[in-house]
Amino acid sequence: MTDLELILEAAREAGALAVSARDKGLKIWSKDGGSPVTDADLAVDALLKTRLRQARPDYGWLSEETVDDPARLDTARQFLVDPIDGTAAYLKGKPWFAVSIAVVEAGRPVAGVVLAPALDETYAARAGGGATLNGVPIAPSAAVHLEGAAMLGDAKMFAHPAWPAPWPPMRVESRNSIAYRLCLVAAGTFDAAIAMSPKNEWDLAAADLICAEAGAALTDHLGRGFAYNEAIPLLPSLVCANRALHPLILSRVGHIDLPQR
Structure with a gap:
């Protein structure tokens, strides 16, 4: 069984739970x-930890709901897991939560699954193998202008008067799960997603690969890509968009000074 097959099976079990x-x-x-x-959250984490580590005992483990073990830093491959990403939506009976599982090697994801069980949506990718939604290949949107773009982010942030230039009119919506937001951009359902607050590695790793394999760009607000399985698993910000919009967004946010990990 490949790593992708393994994490797909585990994600389905976790989503059902x-x-x-x-x-x-x-x-x-x-x-x-x-x-x-x-x-x-804890039950799903325990299920995934048992299922995945029994199958791959030599892989490291980094999860939102498990105390971090620095031994992961010395492993060749790692599982990066968010058992239930989007807990706020989960608690409110909303469907926008997801199980996120990535396999990371040499700092980059090589297999990733983001499963939204309440929506029956399974996003998956392996390095060099493309990205899919429920087995069908996906690609980002063809939008080339920020005006009128479908944006995932904080509407109050975009409306803040401190921006050097006002943002154009956009359709701004929110989804609680960070991983799910990125997958929506990878699949072209939305044109872009922005967050100017720190995110954890387990929030992004699986969706990072899905975006890359679909053809979307994902970086921090300075245009830097992400490395995973770091000693401090925190990332400063995120900008995700199709290849046309990504540089337009960076030109608007690159001046912002954010704390680095």
């Missing part, structure tokens, strides 16, 4: 930083 756990009722509490977590 997430849906059934929400249907049964959740126990909810807050992490140290104040963000919500549920018993389902």
Whole structure:
């Protein structure tokens, strides 16, 4: 079984568990930083950790819901996992949450799956093999102008008066799951996605490969690509778009000074 086949099977099991756990009722509490977590997050994490590490015991492990073990830094390949990305939507009964699983080698994802179980959408990719949605190849949109673009991001951010030049009129929407947002751009459902706040490696790794294989561009706001399995698994920002819009967005956000990891 290939890595992609393995994580596809595991993601399907995890997605089914997430849906059934929400249907049964959740126990909810807050992490140290104040963000919500549920018993389902931990149950899905445990399922994936058992399933994947039994199949690949030599792979490292980095997950939102597992205490980080620096031993992963010395492994040749790693699983990067977000058991339930988009917990806020998950808690509210919305469909915009996803299971995100990537296999990383030498700092880059080589297999990735983002599965949105409530929407029956499975995005998948392997390095050099293209990207798919439910088995059908995907590609980003052909939009060439920001005006009128379908943008995923914070509407208040775009409307802020501090921008050197106002953003043109755009259709701005939000989706809680970061991984799912990026997949929507990779598939051409939206034209671009922007976030000017730090994101964790497990949020982006699988979707990064899906975007690359689909033909979308994903970088930080300075146009730099991402490396994974770092000692501090935090990324400063994200700009994701088709190849025409990506440089137009960078020209508007590149002046922003954000903390680096």
